[in-house]
Amino acid sequence: MKTVAFVLYPGITPLDLVGPLQVMSVLAFFDPSYEVVVAAETLQPLQTDTPLRLAPSHTFDQLDRPYAVIVPGGNGPTFAAMADDGLLERIRAAAATAEVVGSVCTGSLLLAAAGLLQGRRATSHWAALHLLAKLGAVPVGERVVHDGPYVTAAGVAAGIDMALHLVGRLAGEETARQVQLMIEYDPQPPHGPIDWAAVDRAAYAPLITDTLSAALSDHPRLLERLTR
Amino acid sequence: MKTVAFVLYPGITPLDLVGPLQVMSVLAFFDPSYEVVVAAETLQPLQTDTPLRLAPSHTFDQLDRPYAVIVPGGNGPTFAAMADDGLLERIRAAAATAEVVGSVCTGSLLLAAAGLLQGRRATSHWAALHLLAKLGAVPVGERVVHDGPYVTAAGVAAGIDMALHLVGRLAGEETARQVQLMIEYDPQPPHGPIDWAAVDRAAYAPLITDTLSAALSDHPRLLERLTR
DSSP: OOOEEEEEEEEOHHHHHHHHHHHHHHHHOTTTTEEEEEEESSOOOOSSSSSOOHHHHHGGGGGOSSSSSEEEHHHHHHHHHHHHHHHHHHHHHHHHTOSSEEEETTTTHHHHHTTTTTTOOEEOOTTTHHHHHHHOOOOSSSEEEEEEEEEEETTTHHHHHHHHHHHHHHHHHHHHHHHHTTOOOOOOOTTOOOOOGOOOOHHHHHHHHHHHHTTTTTTTHHHHHHHH | OEEEEOOOTTTTTTHHHHHHHHHHHHHHHOOTTEEEEESSSSSOOHHHHHHOOEOSSSGGGGOSSSSHHHHOOSSSSHHHHTTOOOHHHHHHHHHHSSEEEEETHHHHHHHHHOOTTTTOOEEEOEEEEEEEEHHOOOEEOSEEEEEETEEEEEETTHHHEEEEEEEEHOOHHHHHHHHHHHTTTOOOOTOOOOOGGGGHHHHHHHHHHHHHHHHHHTTTHHHHHHHH
């Protein structure tokens, strides 16, 4: 049995987790050699950045050598988690024996803060991408980035694309297409794709710095490393 | 304050709920005249069709004249919910004063079973679309279908497109584009869009019939209405 473990912690962006969770759960339906679990410190429901609370299926202690580990991201709470040594140790421990270590959105900052992305190419939410370099990774502005066992996705919704990439790699393109059909992932953004040329990235930088400063006010050295 | 209420019940497909929930939560961040809630019978975490459990922010009794109501779908548990008079009454009550009544995936079957889609154009998951006609609605094979206050989305991932449509309608295209940017919804399905010409819909019909039969074994009249 190959276990695909999603890491849950307080305050995440739920779509970061649920997009790839739904994809991998359909893979497990088609191929029972995979099982999907959601792991957190305890089994209690956790707040997210929406009014929905999420409760895991397993505690971290119950995780047994997962085949794949996927870390979702979020806003301030994820920035704060970069200084949560307990969570980072859980991520390192789960990743140690995993053949696939993935992230969605700012989840890659946690992989990097855990020391797992040294010199690795990786991506993140577009507004936080530059922070990866401060943590030793090589930021790449692509939607899904593979480097060795690591597969990182851009912001939030990119986790669905990342998981379908992963299904293609693990089970072949035909199965990936079947999963895509089951979740009817045939996107039609009503206003078209993102017009990147019109995005004023500099305008968002103060928002990121403010959120970082609030999240890491008790960790001035990490904050300085990320913002200098 | 305009309340956007998501309806939570046991066994749903979590991406049906979390896709549009994330979109509408970003709308509420940009425009504080909106608030988002997730409502269920009690505040306890509920199982989904994945290992993740979901817990609401409100009970149905705490819902106060929501501006919008959105009903997610699922597999067998949603089919079974078509016979859950208590849930259907909750949906009718919430919808009665709402200006927008939405669904994702087979959530439209619940709107139809609640008697809300009589003669209305609506969509659903591609494999369940034909069932809408048995419940008095007019099935339309499009990704997002508007008819009066009703806005229905096709399967699972279509809820994201539906919610961005809704944001465009409620707050304008510029805000919808900003929300899209925040959740980095710039889809790149790794194997391209769904190739509908290659989908053998008839091959999936027995699966739907089997799931319906198991879910509605105690409700033979409804089962017959849906399968005759």
